[in-house]
Amino acid sequence: MESCVQYRLAGNPTTNFCKHEDQELHDESCTKTVVLAITKANVETLPTLFKTYDDSTTFSESKIWEVARATSAATTFFKSIKVGRDEVEFIDAGFGHNNPCEALIEETKKVYPGREMTILSIGTGLGDVIEIKDKRISIIKALASMATTSKAAALRLQNKYSGIGGYYRFNVENGLKDITLSDWKQSSKISSHTGNYLAEKREDVEKFIKVMANANASNQLSRREELAGNGTVQELSQGYALELPARTNYVVHSKD
Numbered sequence: 001m002e003s004c005v006q007y008r009l010a011g012n013p014t015t016n017f018c019k020h021e022d023q024e025l026h027d028e029s030c031t032k033t034v035v036l037a038i039t040k041a042n043v044e045t046l047p048t049l050f051k052t053y054d055d056s057t058t059f060s061e062s063k064i065w066e067v068a069r070a071t072s073a074a075t076t077f078f079k080s081i082k083v084g085r086d087e088v089e090f091i092d093a094g095f096g097h098n099n100p101c102e103a104l105i106e107e108t109k110k111v112y113p114g115r116e117m118t119i120l121s122i123g124t125g126l127g128d129v130i131e132i133k134d135k136r137i138s139i140i141k142a143l144a145s146m147a148t149t150s151k152a153a154a155l156r157l158q159n160k161y162s163g164i165g166g167y168y169r170f171n172v173e174n175g176l177k178d179i180t181l182s183d184w185k186q187s188s189k190i191s192s193h194t195g196n197y198l199a200e201k202r203e204d205v206e207k208f209i210k211v212m213a214n215a216n217a218s219n220q221l222s223r224r225e226e227l228a229g230n231g232t233v234q235e236l237s238q239g240y241a242l243e244l245p246a247r248t249n250y251v252v253h254s255k256d
Contacts, residue, residue, distance in 0.1 A: 004017070004018035004019075004020060020064065021063075021065070022063060023063065023064050024060075024061055024062065024063055024064065025050060025051075025052055025059075025062050025063065025064050025066075025067045026051075026052060026053070026054060026059075026060050026061075026062075027052050028052075028053055030052055031052075032051070032052060032053050032111065033051070033052045034049050034050065034051050034052075034104060034107060035049075035050050035067060035068075035070075035071040036048070036049060036050075036071060036093035036097055036100050036103060036104075037050065037067075037070040037071045037073070037083075037090040037091065037092060037093050038090065038091060038092075038093050038095060038096075038097065039088055039089065039090060039091075040080045040089040040090060040091050041089065043091070043095045043096070044096070046103070047093045047096075047097045047100070047103055048088075048090065049103065049107060050062065050067045050070070050071070051107075053111075057085060058084050058085055058086065058088075059083065059084040059085070061084075061085070062083050062084055066081065066083050067083065069081045070083050070090035070091075070092070071090075071092055071093065072092055073090060073091045073092045074091070074092050074094055074181065075091055075092075076181075077181065077182065078092075099121070099123075099151075099153040099154055101119065101121050101153055101154070101157055102153055102156070102157065105117070105119065105157075116166070117166055118166055118168075118211060118212060118215050119157075119161075119166060119167045119168065120168050120170075120208065120212075121154070121157070121167070121168065121169040121170070121171075122170055122171070123154070123169070123170065123171030123172070124171070124172075124176070125171055125172030125173070125175070125176035125177070125179075125190075125193070125194075125197075154169060154171075157169075168204070168208045168211075170197075170198075170201065170204075170205070172193050172194055172197040173197065174193065174197075175189070175192075175193035175196075176189075176190060176193055
């Protein structure tokens, strides 16, 4: 798929070229992946979770590009899209779920009940609302509410995990608040402030890396012992087959 993206970025049409054009999101063999969107008919309800491991018939045949369009359909930039068997119309989950951590943590508990989690939440540094110069006051109010909800979710999780650990949040704190969603030409500025932020948070980043490394080592050891007990150890070039990790490492990318 990367080759298709590079081909398109070079200015070439991908019609009848990209072999992934009709590839479905559902794929039990890949890493479990979830993205969020909300129905246009009711933005106040819980978000819909599009999953690579979903067995339901409603969205089982949805294409990757369709789901990507749904989860990125910010109302001021892109049109909504109808997805699935029932052609449900979706927009992005920014209205109330710009920080998807809470929804994804609950989903993880369902998939891996009783497992210990290590959560990485990555923000975009866009914490403040930039006024949209438009007469559609309802959209402006909705965007303001969206930003408030994003911060509230981050604070709730920080308070929840402050005493027990397992939650790591990295979000550029300065320099990006005046960049709007449409400022795609500001990539150098974003890169600069991100580099400065990571330098300032070096110890925290290294701490997280060590936690993840230890968790992965624990996963491999636990799975190796389990398979050895069953007499079915399968050695691979990079360790051992890990189907049911003893610890769940969950990475969350948020838009706030």
